[in-house]
Amino acid sequence: MEDSLGSDSVPSGPIDKNKVFSIKPLRCLVPIFPSQGGSGPSSTQQSPFAFVSPTGPFPPGAAQFFPFVSPTPNESPIQRQTASVPDNGKSYAIPSPVPLNSFRTPISAPPPDNGAKGTTTTTTMTTTAPTATRRSSKNVIPYDEGYTQSDGYENGFTIDTEDSGDAIKRKRKIRKTVKGSQAVAVSSSEVDIDPLVNHILKSFRLVEIDTILQADSNHELVQRVVLVYNLLRRKITQLDDAKGVIPGISRRADLRSGTILMNKGARVNTKRRVGSVPGVDIGDVFFFRMELCLVGLHAPIMAGIDYLSFKVSGDEEPIAVSIVSAGGYEDEEDDGEVIIYSGQGGVQRSDKLLMDQKLERGNLALEKSLHRGNEVRVVRGLKDGTSATGKVYVYDGLYKIHESWIEKGKSGCNVFKYKLIRVSGQPEGFMLWKSIQQWRDGVTARVGVILPDLTSGAENLPICLVNDVDSEKGPAYFTYLPSLKYAKPYGTSKSLSCRCSNGCQPASPCPCVEKNNGYLPYSSTGILLSHNLIVHECGPSCLCPPSCRNRVSQTGLKLRLEVFRTKNKGWGLRSWDPIRAGAFICEYAGEVITESGIDSDDNYVFDAGRVFDPLELVPTDEPVKIPFPLVVSAKNKGNVGRFMNHSCSPNVYWQPIMRENEEESYLHVGLYAIKHIGPLQELTFNYGVPRVEKKGIVKKKCLCGSSNCKGFFY
Structure with a gap:
């Protein structure tokens, strides 16, 4: 009898109360769906209760179910932290329930508040962040990239890292689980990267961050954390690549680097909150779920619904604070300003069995937010064009839940549906992405286009010339040149060429790999993994194909760029x-000239001998050493790189690239992204400072507008 009362089942027949010795309280009643045929547990379970159907409106096909009162989600939180929810520096009071169109509540009869009527209830927030769990004095962070919007974080694989402060070492200790037929490795080699980690954190001032600033951060600190995360992630990726491919093992540098930073305390916006997050702007892009966690935008690194538990009159109740709408469910849809969001759950991880979703955890939190009327952050997950399986995550601002119901999904199981509408008055977010897609598809025309392709077919992608600011018809005439033009190459000692007929591979006896200190400089997706060093790409005499991953800067543009008129x-x-971050954008192309040939009126000169601020601070802190002088003029002949303006806080940097052909060497200038850059954000780099101030060099007024602006540039 005790077991029966402690489970979800209900005994049939009369109950002999004399035989009842102890009763387990029911913390949460699950909804019981009437049998409607089909497969799944809900189809075979008959409800023993007599109940009256809710009188509220139901969409066609919506299923009835037994309502219940104020359940508390059953979960395993990583920590229980009580704090008030800030709202622009003020205490945030959870709104009282309001009349809503809900599948649980008639629109004419909103549920009673737990507090006194006519008063604002004092709200205390308790964080429930399923990002890590304390287990055997280790931090365990579950993750499963394949399920971006389910709450199987209790069933996913785990990452174990020693909970010993700075003594985190990459050990040959692999915990893995099987996802389909592929095992996932969650640790790495014996290489100790802790000195590098500590050096980077110290250099970027992320050691012992001020606790007040860490709780409520700013844009500059948020950007620093994301930058350091990507530097570390790319370095770990490069070290993993050097070990070669292990069949059946998928390494996760994104998870390991995030785990290291979290254990080091290098994270921001640690105070959980309802509403917008300080330092994160609408339109900001992220390429990894761990980034959302590190900046405090969305705590779970797998589940699509993030929620908090708060206490009202002694009772706990969850509310949703953010969702990731990543198209993880078959019925999910949106039109830009309105999202029809499918609830989570309904899939057994082990055997992929489909079943009815339950009104618990994240689903329950969304339902409570519907009644409370609180704002919910929305992150949209879109397909990443550079990766077959990757996504790019865009923060789209605040939404409110306006309606909920249940309907049969395409799988035949009951699915919770939530209608979210974007709060008005916010900057443009996802709609910008929709506009760009319509330009691509030819549905709408790009406003202000002067030339559809100023390259006249010289590039593999068209580059349009746009002016929607004034009446200027275009820049001064120049000849488009997609790459550097040398009068003659520099002579060097004979260099070995690779014989990699299938393309250069990591950990292979390849002379091009050896020139790069034993590592391939690029990832398999073309992201640069090394910085402030000369990148040795395969040259004309190498036998590897054009698709070789060590020829990234030689294969043309991968991005759809536009030249536009600034204000x-x-x-x-x-x-x-x-x-x-780390993606190749374009070369700085033009004619190679001598220093003596620089024209004082030439505003399109790139001098590799200038002093540039370092970006990745490695333990040696050695400056970049150019093997021979390189000065490029793009005044008369050049490519789109000539239009990239100066900034004291740039989002692009230059990288020297060497290509060797027998006894000849060609040095090129590659332009790469410092950080993630959203669509239609201006691309800028730092023009550097001359090593020796020469006569005739004039300081120009800088109009970059950044907080670090020096007021001038050369």
Whole structure:
């Protein structure tokens, strides 16, 4: 009898109360769906209760179910932290229930508040962040990239890292689970990267962050954390690549680097909150779920619904604070300003069995937020064009839940549906992405286009010339040149060429790999993994194909760029596509000249001998050493790189690239993304400072507008 009362089942027949010795309280009643045929547990279970159907409106096909009162989600939180929810520096009071169109509550009869009528209830928030669990004095972070919007974080695989402060070492200790037929490795080699981690954190001032600033951060600190995360992730990726491919093992540098930073305390916005997150702007892009967690935008690194538990009159109740709408469910849809969001659950991880969703955890939190009327952050997960399985995550601002119901999904099981409408008055977010897609598809025309392709077919992608600011018809005439033009190459000692007929591979006896200190400089998706060093790409005499991953800068543009008219800086450059940190954008092309040939009126000169601020701070802190002088003039002949303006806080940096052919060497200038860059954000880099101030060099007024602006540039 005790077991029966402690489970979800209900005994039939009369109950002999004399035989009842102890009773387990029911913390949460699950909804019981009437049998409607089909497969799944809900189809075979008959409800023993007599109940009256709710009188509220139901969409066609919505299923009835037994309502219940104020359940508390059954979960395993990583920590229980009580704090008030801030709202622009003020205490945030959870709104009282309001009349809503809900599948549980008639629109004419809102549920009673737990507090006194006519008063605002004092609200205390308790964090429930399923990002890690304390287990055997270790931090365990579950993750499963394949299920971006389910709450199987209790069933996913785990990452174990020693909970010993700075003594985190990459050990040959692998815990793995099987996802389909592929095992996932969650640790790495014996290489100790802790000194590198500590050095980077110290250099970027992320050691012992001020606790007040860490709780409520700013944009500059948020950007630093994401930058350091990507530097570390790319370094771990490069070290993993050097070990070669292990059949059946998928390494997760994104998870390991995030785990290291979390254990080091290098994270921001640690105070959980309802509403917007300080330092995160609408339109900001992220390429990894761990980034959302590190900046405090969305705590779970797998589940699509993030929620908090708060206490009202002694009772706990969950509310949703953010969702990731990543298209993880078959019935999910939206039109830009309105999202029809499918609830989570309904899939057994082990055997992929489909079943009815339950009104618990994240689903229950969304239902409570519907009644409370609180704002919910929305992160949209879109397909990443550079990766077959990857996604790019865009923060789209605040929404409110206006309606909920149940309907049969395409799988035949009951699915919870929630209608979210974007709060008015916010900057443009996802709608910008929709507009760009319509330009691509030819549905609508790009406003202000002067030339559809200023390259006249010289690039593999068209680059349009756009002016929606003034009446200027275009820049001064120049000849489009997609790459550097050398009068003659530099002579060097004979260099070995690779014989990699299938393309250069990591951990292979390849001379091009050896030139890069034993590592391939690029990832398999073309992301640069090394910085402030000369990248040795395969040259003309190498036998590897054009698709070799060590020829990234030689294969042309991968991004749809446009030259546009700025408000006060002449012409500039930006991209229709989101750009991942470390991605190749374009070369700085033009004619190679001598220093003596520099024209004082030439505003399109790139001098590799200038001093540039370092970006990745490695333990040696050695400056970049150019093997021979390189000065490029793009005044008369050049490519889109000539339109990239100066900034004291740039989002692009230059990288020297060496290509060798027998006894000849060609040095090129590659332009790469420092950080993630959203669509239509201007691309800028730092023009550097001359090593020796020469006569005739004039300081120009800088109009970059950044908080770090020096007021001038050369």
